[in-house]
Amino acid sequence: MxxxxxxxxxxxxxxxxxxxxxxxxxxxxxxxxxxxxxxxxxxxxxxxxxxxxxxxxxxxxxxxxxRRPLQYILGEWEFMGLPLAVGEGVLCPREDTAVLVEELARRLGERPRPRGLDLCAGTGAVALGLRTLLPQAEVLCLELSDRAFPYLEENLRRHGKGLAAARKGDVLSPALAGEFTPGSLDFIASNPPYIETGELPGLQPEVRQEPALALDGGADGLVFYRAIARLWAPLVKPGGLVAVEIGESQGPAVERLFQQAGLTAVETAQDWAGLDRVVSGLR
Incomplete structure (x- = not known):
């Protein structure tokens, strides 16, 4: 043929x-x-x-x-101009996540060398995307999954230029959060699992082949946002930023969690389709 x-x-x-x-x-x-x-x-x-x-x-x-995801078949997928290694066991990078990166860069402003964490890092898309906009940023990526971690390490090796590192860890663990000094970071960023457990069987066939660990946000989809507000937001210094990607209906709930955690200037940003996609606030 x-x-x-x-x-x-x-x-x-x-x-x-x-x-x-x-x-x-x-x-x-x-x-x-x-x-x-x-x-x-x-x-x-x-x-x-x-x-x-x-x-x-x-x-x-x-x-x-x-219905195997196209990204897995190709073995890599471009995010914000960066070809990222992907495959079974890691969440596929999505265009909507660029909104989180752009909000981080906008609200971090002119800080000379911002230091922060990318929680539930997956491929490292958020950390590496941020470094395309703020090359001086230093990011530690936390990821729990044994299957996702090699993709994260490979992408950081290819694109991190020594200012992005990876560590295994459970974002829901108080002990892990306790290893970091309160008020020591300029930002916390995360694209956490946020789909309600009961909605997982109804997802597209391709999405159901992505790791449930990267999708399942608990019964109400808010488990990780509660942990971020309670355990991780206190690590940010005064004036520092906490920013998370959200599902399109979760803006009001995540805003409340951030406000209850003492964050101020809490904002919700929309994606290109006009749907709520990112909530951010200042410490």
Whole structure:
């Protein structure tokens, strides 16, 4: 088969399997496994790929048709211009998380060398995204999952430039929070698990293949926000920032938790769809 025929086959197969964006996904798989982007398909679409490339492409199409996340098939995903290693066991970086990074950078302002924590760090997207906007920032990433941790270490090695480090740890642990000096940090950032436990079975097939550890926020979705407000916010120095990504309906509840924890100037920022996405406040 020619590259064009393979691409068209993939688009039909993925569309029939219910994939939301079959054309875009087929193009991404063609670039990864056939070595041809859209321009390359236009120029070389009538050529036949080597047999091994065709076989790898067709295998990837079947995996995607089975609703394996595209990010896992590709092995990396771009976030704020950074190619991040991803795979089974780690949450896929999402465009909405850039809102958290942008709010952190905006509210941290002109601090010469802000130091802080990225809680529930996953791939390290938040920490590394922040460093693209504030290259002087120093970030320690905390992540509990044994499966996610190698991706975090790889991404920090590739992009951290020595100012982002990783540590294993449970964000819900008072003992871990107690190892840090109160009032010693400029910021706390987190994209924590925030989906209500009862909602997990109804998620898209792709999302259900991501780790429940990175999704399940407890019965009301607020378990990690309570811990951040109670255990981690006190680590921030006066005038320092606490900022978290939230689910679209959680803004009022997280605002209250932050206010009850003594944070001031609490704000909710929206994503590009106009949905509540980030709550932040000052110590």
């Amino acid at each position: 020619t590259c064009r025929e393979l691409y068209l086959l993939a688009r039909r197969r993925l569309g029939g399997a219910g994939v939301d964006s079959p054309g875009a996904d087929a193009a991404a798989l063609a670039q990864r496994f056939l070595g041809l982007d859209r321009a390359g398909l236009a120029l070389h679409g009538e050529e036949a790929p080597p047999p091994q490339r065709e076989a790898a492409f067709l295998q990837a199409v079947e995996e995607r048709a089975a």
